[in-house]
Amino acid sequence: MSERIIATTDDGRFRVRLFPDPNMPNPREDPDTHVHVITIDTHLGQHRPVDRDGGPLADAWHRICWNRWKGVEIFTRYVEIMHGGIVLESTPDSGPRSLWYMTHEELIDLDFGLLSEAYVExxxxxxxxxxxxxxxxxxxxxxxxxxxxxxxxxxxxxxxGHYGGAYARADARKKLEFFAKRAANNT
Structure with a gap:
């Protein structure tokens, strides 16, 4: 990942340079996060847990986590049936395996349940x-x-502070277009 120019306006007056941002903090440390995360596997301690406490349903997970073959499925069904919530599993190439969830009450408080899964995702x-x-x-x-x-x-x-290269490139191109239009309107 290195710095590079990704676009230049047709008239050559403006360009946008994309660069890595290594100083961004862990987004889980943001106090405005709403999703709870249970870390399933840190690969024998190679990775830190995603969140410290796992949220309000961590105890339920600990009661069934012994079941390596069905634990995730059982927990997902439990959250959906008993709490009307959503669970998404994360299995990154280099990082801890984890379960990301919200209960129905939390989803309603957040956005009346309209974009719930998208928010967790x-x-x-x-x-x-x-x-x-x-x-x-x-x-x-x-x-x-x-x-x-x-x-x-x-x-x-x-x-x-753009998490994900695709989002950064899309926003960068929009801002480039904005500055080019603004300059054209001022001439």
Whole structure:
């Protein structure tokens, strides 16, 4: 993962540079997270648990976790039937295996249950991106003299903290388009 220019406007006046953002903290340390995470396997202590306590249903997991073959399935059904919740499993290539869940009451409090699974998935994906060091920032740069091969570029906007390269690239291109349109409207 290295710094690179991902797009330049047709007129050559603006470009966007994507760069790795290694200083982003673990998204699970954000106090605004809503999803609970139970760490199933740290690969013999190779990885840290995702969350410290596992949330309100951690005790239920500990009662059935001995069953290596059916434990995840039983816990998922328990959360769905007894708590009206959602459980998603995470099995990243390099990281702890875990269960991400919310109860029905929490889902209703969050968004009346409208985008529940998407919310759980988003928190899970942010963590997996952070774990894989797939965290990015970008800067919009303006050319001092467009069209010149030796043009110097001036940074006019920077944004950091995008979990996942695909999201960072999409947002970077939108911001590049915004700055190009704004410059065209001002001329």
């Amino acid at each position: 988003a928190e899970k994906e942010d963590y997996e991106s952070w774990l894989a060091k797939d965290v990015w920032g970008f800067s919009i740069e303006q050319a001092a003299a467009p069209g010149d091969a030796t043009t110097e570029w001036k940074q006019i906007y920077t944004e950091t």
